[in-house]
Amino acid sequence: MSPFLANLRKKIGGDLLMLPSVSGFVFDDEGRLLLARHGDVGLWAAPGGGVDPDERPEDAVVRELHEELGVDIEVRGLIGVYGGPEFRTRYPNGHEVAYVIAAYGCALAPGSAAPTPDEVEINDFRWVSEQELPGLSTTAWTPGVAPLAFAWWREHAR
Template sequence: MGMSNFYQELREKVGSELIFMPCVAGIIRNKQGEILLQNKGNGEKWSLPAGAIEIGEAPAQAVVREVWEETGLYVVPKRLMAIFGGDKFRYEYPNGHKVEYNIFMFECDIQGGELCPIDTETNKLQYFNPDNMPELALPYPKHIFTQTDSNELYFQWNKTWLNELSNN
């Protein structure tokens, strides 16, 4: 779908400056346990099917919509796997727009559809073995892709933050 009206209007006001962007990403596995990745064909690295959460949309709704738009697959979010954010999740698009993502990552089950993108953002879709994936556009920890049966939610944590807070 490209950029929504909300983000277009925001960009008209702030230009390419850094903005926070709440997003979702979906981990979709085939029967062999391989993970579906997307390539936009514009020089960006591979990524999970992902995108911005729209105004009034819950994260689980957003991942269903984004996966359908970018892959043609109907999915149901099975579990929240991880939450990412902070300066390591800043990204600059080829057009110069800067974002700092806050990402809700869901593991999703395919319910139907056909692997064929609905929007124009996707150039190529391919499944990869978690141990042999190409470099991704965002620095997700590698172990998140091999974590298939854990109910533990991964989130970024640095124990030095707690020490810094207690010293203030």
């Protein structure tokens, strides 16, 4: 949890917060998507996290993927910005959050290390095809956004 968010939580406890966030939809050359299993909820989703005060969302997605998986990425474009009831989460500690997520299409930067989970927020990763995705236990928002991300990749693949 960022110091900014920790300070807010001291004041409001676990009450609902609406937070800006980012997700990096990282695709490999075969069109497979990098998914991360989030340790706090045990569900699969594109990696990402909160945007800090005064941070640009594009910089936040680069930072978050480096912190969580140790990878360097290139942001290739904005897939879209999403929110709604399926983006609301209650964490095991009782904190409730409604996210508005800027989803970015990304690729690993040349020379990037292989993904390595930080074992704090992320405890596993895998590369998945669009056909494999429905067989995974994902966050509530992933089934709505991932097909849009795969369509984005097909349109923008180099």
